Amino acid sequence: MAIAFKKRPGLVIYLTTGDPDLETTRLMAIEAIDAGADVIELGVPFSDPLADGPVIQRASQRAVLRGTRLEDVLRVCREIRAARPQAGLLLFSYLNPVLRMGLEKFAQAARDAGADGVLLTDMIVEEAEEYRRVMRQAGLMPVFLAAPTSPDGRLQAIAEACEGFVYAISRVGITGTQAELAGDAEALVRRLRRFTQLPIALGFGVSTREHVRALGEFADAAVVGSAIVGLIERTPAEQAPRAVGELVQQLCGGAKTA
Amino acid sequence: MDSTAGAMGTIAGAAREALGRFGVYGGRYVPETLMAALLELEAAYAEAQADPAFHAELDGLLKDYCGRPTPLYAAKRLSEMLGGARIYLKREDLLHTGAHKINNALGQALLARRMGKQRIIAETGAGQHGVATATVCALFGMECVVYMGEEDMRRQELNVFRMRLLGAEVRGVGAGSATLKDAINEAMRDWVTNVRSSFYILGSALGAHPYPTMVRDFQRVISRESKRQILEQAGRLPDAVIACVGGGSNAIGAFYEYIPEENVALIGVEAGGRGHGLGEHAARFAQQGGGVPGVLQGTYSYVLQDEAGQIAATHSVSAGLDYASVGPEHAMLHDSGRATYTSATDAEALEATKVLSRTEGIIPALESAHAIAEVIKFAPRLGKEKIVMVNVSGRGDKDMGILTREMDLSGDATGTGKVSAR
Numbered sequence A: 001m002a003i004a005f006k007k008r009p010g011l012v013i014y015l016t017t018g019d020p021d022l023e024t025t026r027l028m029a030i031e032a033i034d035a036g037a038d039v040i041e042l043g044v045p046f047s048d049p050l051a052d053g054p055v056i057q058r059a060s061q062r063a064v065l066r067g068t069r070l071e072d073v074l075r076v077c078r079e080i081r082a083a084r085p086q087a088g089l090l091l092f093s094y095l096n097p098v099l100r101m102g103l104e105k106f107a108q109a110a111r112d113a114g115a116d117g118v119l120l121t122d123m124i125v126e127e128a129e130e131y132r133r134v135m136r137q138a139g140l141m142p143v144f145l146a147a148p149t150s151p152d153g154r155l156q157a158i159a160e161a162c163e164g165f166v167y168a169i170s171r172v173g174i175t176g177t178q179a180e181l182a183g184d185a186e187a188l189v190r191r192l193r194r195f196t197q198l199p200i201a202l203g204f205g206v207s208t209r210e211h212v213r214a215l216g217e218f219a220d221a222a223v224v225g226s227a228i229v230g231l232i233e234r235t236p237a238e239q240a241p242r243a244v245g246e247l248v249q250q251l252c253g254g255a256k257t258a
Numbered sequence B: 001m002d003s004t005a006g007a008m009g010t011i012a013g014a015a016r017e018a019l020g021r022f023g024v025y026g027g028r029y030v031p032e033t034l035m036a037a038l039l040e041l042e043a044a045y046a047e048a049q050a051d052p053a054f055h056a057e058l059d060g061l062l063k064d065y066c067g068r069p070t071p072l073y074a075a076k077r078l079s080e081m082l083g084g085a086r087i088y089l090k091r092e093d094l095l096h097t098g099a100h101k102i103n104n105a106l107g108q109a110l111l112a113r114r115m116g117k118q119r120i121i122a123e124t125g126a127g128q129h130g131v132a133t134a135t136v137c138a139l140f141g142m143e144c145v146v147y148m149g150e151e152d153m154r155r156q157e158l159n160v161f162r163m164r165l166l167g168a169e170v171r172g173v174g175a176g177s178a179t180l181k182d183a184i185n186e187a188m189r190d191w192v193t194n195v196r197s198s199f200y201i202l203g204s205a206l207g208a209h210p211y212p213t214m215v216r217d218f219q220r221v222i223s224r225e226s227k228r229q230i231l232e233q234a235g236r237l238p239d240a241v242i243a244c245v246g247g248g249s250n251a252i253g254a255f256y257e258y259i260p261e262e263n264v265a266l267i268g269v270e271a272g273g274r275g276h277g278l279g280e281h282a283a284r285f286a287q288q289g290g291g292v293p294g295v296l297q298g299t300y301s302y303v304l305q306d307e308a309g310q311i312a313a314t315h316s317v318s319a320g321l322d323y324a325s326v327g328p329e330h331a332m333l334h335d336s337g338r339a340t341y342t343s344a345t346d347a348e349a350l351e352a353t354k355v356l357s358r359t360e361g362i363i364p365a366l367e368s369a370h371a372i373a374e375v376i377k378f379a380p381r382l383g384k385e386k387i388v389m390v391n392v393s394g395r396g397d398k399d400m401g402i403l404t405r406e407m408d409l410s411g412d413a414t415g416t417g418k419v420s421a422r
């Protein structure tokens, strides 16, 4: 278990855990890994996902309504870890569910579940002293977001606080698909390189093989979220794992589906 | 519960004043994309605060455009009826647009203009902050987009029309319970997306630093005036100040200058709604069924939430108090015991609306009626030599739709102007 990008660009796949249900999330994650995803981000559904666009908002709401809790996400994480010991597994959450469990308790549980790292959407580096200490103690890698609007000083602090990789936000905005990669993306990755040797993954608005290929020119990995979550929304649960596997294969440049 | 508070408490303990801490509460928990904007705002605000020209323009508009100072009014008939303390009303309801919200909207709009931002975003619950923001945008010729929960649009439809008449675009939000919290989520999404061109005028003492401090500073004028006025009229400070608490802006403004005055009790009144269960009220500080420290929409404070950390639904007859969290400075005042927080139910607020209307000829906003409901319980317990000040944060015009649905007046129109305290 480690976060490593074996090919270039690597691929990170986001899933809203519990949408459509926990078992399907587990199966989809395994399909995605087998189809070439280097890292799975297991999203913890939250009632108020203010950094997310409509697609992930809807998925989150469905999962919350089904009663999906942080404990459930940790259980799915453990099951995926047992099935695929080599995959990178990142827990992706808003802060409040983690605080409610308690930082220390969460970190222990995440480690026990076999997670490699954690990303908290609404945790910024200035507030992260205690969080980073607890992560370090548990042997978990904290990943922070870097934005096109972040000035160099902040990028440096962010790069220094990250372990595993740095998550660069491709554009100014919330999650969601878009037709073209934003012009902001390449400039951000270039600025980040000055401060870190870590791989840089680019996310928000990355949805097609064409995007993945294009960003491979300057970034180390692509993060695909809304395109996957949207596909899951449109697909019956029993067919979702296979559909996800096929999309991942396609994103990796493998066999195209009909 | 303890481990939750403890975990963040340690973070907070290490944090600097510069991060906007009120004790362990407050701080800045936002997506990174907003950080540059928050830092820019913080710097621009500090610069404006130090600039006499900024204050001169703000004070001039507060006076000539908004109608400050607002009166402090000795409510003799209400005091007599309750038979206890002498009650004074701070009349924020008489301000232009009908509530205290314009104090803050005007201040932030001036700041936006200084920063060269032409597009304004706001959220609104009861619609008063939306109307205030639409008003100042009209005044300064700025583009204005207001997010409002669809449930709130329905129950405060008059204010929706007012905003549109003033030239603002009102965007309905259907997510969640379609109330204030959901409107803030959507306003923040807009801000994240348009952060380079837009200024977010947040309407209460909530959100990430510097908002809670900035909004409080713009609302502080309430207690600055009331302190001078009560000294002139009564020759001494009040024994208690009472205000309703939604996000907490009118309350923090009404309390602020009295915080160092230890003999002045500060009482915040939350929405008790229709019951004690989670989802039935918005009483974040309630002993039973109340909130737990957590993070919602950028700040660490008391939050109504379930055991899994999902934000709870809330209920109040008043849209402006119907919110799952509360300004972080109130969380600090609560924990230190400097202020106490109580609640009034929907029914008590409706009754208080009637009482104030019929004893003083003042129809309060449903939010403000929660503060009136508390004084109805509190004043009779005090002797006639005591003084209680109540902040009437807004007027009730906006609530006529709800009131016609919630109240049946056909049986009690006696024509005598008398009312019984129940």
Ligand SMILES: Cc1ncc(COP(=O)(O)O)c(C=O)c1O
Binding pocket: B099, B100, B101, B125, B126, B127, B128, B129, B203, B204, B205, B244, B245, B246, B247, B248, B249, B250, B251, B319, B320, B321, B365, B367, B368, B393, B394, B395
């Ligand atoms: C008249 C009035 N009072 C009070 C409030 C509650 O807000 P706050 O607690 O920020 O004063 C509102 C909010 O809409 C309002 O319109």
